[in-house]
Amino acid sequence: MSVRAHTRRDPAKQAEPTAVEIQLPWWAIALPAIAFAALLLLILNPVDAHAASGEPVVTHLFERVKAVLASLQ
Helix, strand or coil: CCCCCCCCCCHHHHCCCCCCCCCCCHHHHHHHHHHHHHHHHHHHCHHHCCCCCCCCHHHHHHHHHHHHHHHHC
């Protein structure tokens, strides 16, 4: 059984780096960014979240993180 020898490519083409070009549609970046921003706004301002009941735990967490960061400075 014979094995096929690898043929060399054109030397001019070997000098170019092989790069993969991926093109995403505009909405593939915009929609996740908008969703992230909306969720971040709901976390930072829990008054707008009508389904939240009682004291929001996340707000207390952010306040404690802010206090710890302020004490480190």
